[in-house]
Amino acid sequence: MKTIILLTFLLGSTLLIKSQSTISGKVIDANGEAVAFANAVLYLAADSQMMKAEITDMDGIFKMSGLSQGDYHLKISFVGYTTYESETFSLSDNSTKSFDNIQLITDENVLDAVEITTERALIEVQPDKTIFNVEGSVNATGNTALELLRKAPGVMVDNNDNIILLGKSGTQIYIDGKPSPLGGEDLAMLLRSMQSSEIEAIEIITNPSSKYEAEGDAGIINIRLKKDKRFGGNANINLGYNQGFYAKYNGTVNMNYRNKFVNLFGMYSVNTGTWRNYMDFDKYMDELNTFTNSINKHSGPYNSYKFGSDFFLNKFNTLGFIVDGSFNNTKNYSTSVVNIFDASTNDPVSNLDASSESNGNQVNLHTNVNYRFDNLDGNTWNIDGDYGNYDNTNNAYQPNTYYDPMADTIIEENIYTSQAPTLINLYTANVDHERKLGPGKLGAGIKFSYVTTDNTYDYYEVINDEEILDVNRSNNFVYEENINAAYLNYAFAVKKFNISLGLRAEQTNSIGTLTSLVETADDTVTRQYLDFFPSGGVSYSINQKNALRLNYSRRIQRPNYQDLNPFEFKMNELSYRKGNPFLQPQYTQSIQLTHTYNYSLSSTLRYSYTTDFFSSVSDTAADGAGYIQTLNIGTQQVFGLNVSYPFSITKWWSTYTNAGVFSLHNEGVISDDRPIDLKQTTFNLYHQSTFNVTDKFSLELSGWFNSPSVWGAVFQTEANWSIDAGAQYKVFKERGNIKVAYTDLFNTAPWQAKQDIEGLYMDVEGGWESQQVRISFSYLFGNDQVKSSRNRKTGI
Known part of the structure; x- marks a missing residue:
């Protein structure tokens, strides 16, 4: 009240x-x-x-x-x-x-008289977000969405594919304006299935208004997919070849038909080949020291599609439908060799060969119905209904063979198999309204979402070629979550000030139910809580070239279903991941002050304070095995300065530079009351130069640098950097486009890190196929008259 x-x-x-x-x-x-x-x-x-x-x-x-x-x-x-x-x-x-x-x-x-083409800047700095226009970047060609995020200004991707924005984890991924319900490896798999040829732009929003969901305490990254903006019928094809450690092939078809009454559009893409990454880590524990070399290969194909329509009922009313999704058939093969030593004597104990194979199928489907009313005078209504289904299966074969390090004879062999299906159903409905009110503009909306996640993990030990169910490691975990939300925004101007105020309320109801073959404590965890998330901003026009903006927001990061499942998921006999059913959401308050000069140079001071901060931590079990678990640790403070500047040096040379420095402080405790007090100052730099040699031929040079930083709570990384180069040539009266890129010229993107907590010290290094040659060809068929289309955002 x-x-x-x-x-x-x-x-x-x-x-x-x-x-x-x-x-x-x-x-x-x-x-x-x-x-x-x-x-x-x-x-x-x-x-x-x-x-x-x-x-x-x-x-x-x-x-x-x-x-x-x-x-x-x-x-x-x-x-x-x-x-x-x-x-x-x-x-x-x-x-x-x-x-x-x-x-x-x-x-x-x-x-x-002319064929009209318009080119946006590769990076656009707007008051509320930074836009990376993927479509115009040569060096973006042939990348997956996950690889593109590594190149985006202010974004890092850690060793577990967690996305870090401006030095802080807890980033919410949106696709076409809708938050993805997936997390962890499922989200990484989805991003790997999306190609750069599908993506128009990546929007980085560090201080969202109350119109956005409160989830994502580091901010929001919105991946905006292509949708044709022209009258008539047309199609665009894109074919690509990438050569890294292994060859990869990709193709995309975009189709569109539009007249005064209807817009029909469709897209299909496929990405196939083999991808490789590696990780070497040395663990020093109380009883044992282990030295591991692992190589992982995964192959496709990854398929994605999108079909939809907009019906223009009249100049005020539009009705739209979308069906999109992906279907992937993946194979993973991992080789892992572990050398085991006695910690006290440093004598070799055994060598473990823990190679494994797995096959997976991911079928994701999303549908949307949208109605929009716009009286063209600031009064709008937008209504969305969405349904999403995500059906993933994974079957693994995992032999573990111990060898005598002196005689090279087999000491012991244990073989395991597992079946791990996951089924997610998501239902959402939302209504958004904007209208002029008094001297300003009022925005209001409500949203309902309900998601069920059904995870089954059946773990078998193979004895004499017979699979025996391991009742201690097998389980079914069902997680249900309902979020009811409402928000109000009001924006108005007073002299040289523009002021916006917002408040979002979210009621969360969740229940996690564990069903296992043995009795366990805490089989059901139920939560109900109501939160308020205020936001606001004040901008001041100092003069025609200088402006200031001050923003504040409070946001939340909820744990995902993978982090809540309490059972153990073995990677090999000496390492596993387990969930934490008592994991609490973390809350972040942030404030930022931005100065813009001449509508281009942007400088932002930002401070955030997080309570109940949670992160994945590697630790050691009583039997000497290592495990990863997500824990509430304590508090996190991040203070940073970020400067971005798009600048045209000449008519043919345009640049964009983004530099940031962030000071991070993680403080709290992990298991057994072991304290953590970690401070780190990090610098990162991103630069891109485009050289328009002729009207048809251009060159691009881009690169990034990250100084020593922190991933999660206690993982401290060394510096790494990368430089990419590319060229683009327009053919067939500029309807065709040939792009060639060479990524990570000096192979400097692989990373190194360490973790030092009581009972476990780790040295780790790893990398992916960052060094690749990429070639693509695209061609536009049909009408190419420029025509704006409406920007659809769905409810999920």
Whole structure:
């Protein structure tokens, strides 16, 4: 009740505040569709001096604040359209002017005379996010989504494929505006199945508003898939070949048909071949020391698809449908050799050959129904209904053979097999509404989500060629989670200030039920809790070239189902992973101050404080085996400075540089009350240069550097870096495109790390096929007239 009263007071108070010296508007085409990325430029009427420039957002909206009194005129331009120029208008102190529907008219002379192409900057820095335009990058060719994230500004991927954003773990992955319900290895598998040829852009959002789900305390990474933006019928094919340690092949087909009444689109891609990674780790424990060399190979094919339609019922109403998913048939082969020594005498005890094979099938399906109303005057309704089904199976064969290190004879042989199916069903529904209210804009919405995860793990010991079920290691774990959410946003302007306030409430109900063949304690863990997540921001226009923005948010990171399952998943006889049913969610409060200069140079100071911080930790069991478990450790503080600057040195040489320094402090305890107090300052750098040699030929050079850093809670890494080079040539009247890239030129991307806790010291190094030659060819069939399409976001 107190919260409702507070919100009412805040919204009521804003109605008394009068917006001052602000203009805004929406740009549309002849069909009432929003025109994104149009240039809006304000000039003084007296001498045509440019006073301010903005770019329309995905909804065609622009806004200019902090303007002085005077007479002005406005110009709107976009390639393929005639330029709109307003009549002269006056602004007095404390005044506003709204251009509700600026309609651009197609320039037929331009369309007939030339083939229109527009190129966005490879990196766009916007007030609320950074956009990595994958489609325009040569060095992105042939990458999977997981590999692309390693190249994205401010992003790192650790040895367990966890995604770290601006020095902090707990990143939520979105795909086309919807949060992925997958976590851990399941999420990594999904990202490996997505190719760069499917992806239009990667959006990095470090301080999301209350409109976004509160999950993801480090921020949100939204992977935006391609959707054609042209009238008529067309198709785009992309074929690629990658050569690393092994060969890989990929292909993508995108199809689209659009007229005034309907937009039909489809995509299919396949990625096949063999991928290799390795990890060598030395463990020093109380009883034993082990030295392990492991190589893992996995092969496809990985398939993904997306089909959908938008029906334009009239200029205000749109109805859309989407079906997308993936189906993968994977094979994994791992060779692992472990040399075992007595810790006290350093004498060899035995050698373990723990090679294994596994076969997996992943079938993922997602459907969406969307209705959108837009009266073209700031009043919108968006309704989504979603269903997702994720059906994964994995069957493994795991022999463990111990050899006498002196005589090279077999001491003991143990063979195990396992079957591990996982079935996830997800249901969501959400309603979002925006409208003008008083001097500002009100946003509100509700969302319901329900997910069930059914995990079965059947573990067998093979004796005399007969599989005997191990009742101590086999189990079924069912996790159900329901989240009910509602939010309010309000944004308004006061003189040179733009203010946004938001509050999101999320009620979480979850139950985890373990069914095993032996009695265990805590078979069922139930949780119910209600959380409030405030957010807000204040921006201030110092002058025409300088602006400041201050943001605050509170967010949550919930443990995933894999981390909650209490049973053990063996990797070999000396290592396994187990869950923690008592794992609590972690909460993060963050504040950031951003300065932008000339709409390009962006500098951000950021501080975050996390309570109940959880992370995976490697430890040692009583029998000397090593295991990995996720634990609530304590607190984490991250203080950082990030600077990004897109800059064109000449007409033919454009650059983007992102540099960040982060100071991290993890403090708490792990099992048996062993304290952790780890501090680390990390520097990372990303740079990309594009050289447009001719209209058809361009070169690209990009690279990244990470200084010593921390993965998770206690894993300390050494510095690593990488440089990529690529070339692009346009053929067949620029309908075709040939790209060639050589990644990790000096093979410096592999990593090294250590962990030092009481009872276990580890030295680890590892890597993937970072050094590859990649070749791709793409070709566009059909109509290539530029045409904006609506930006669909689904409910999941």
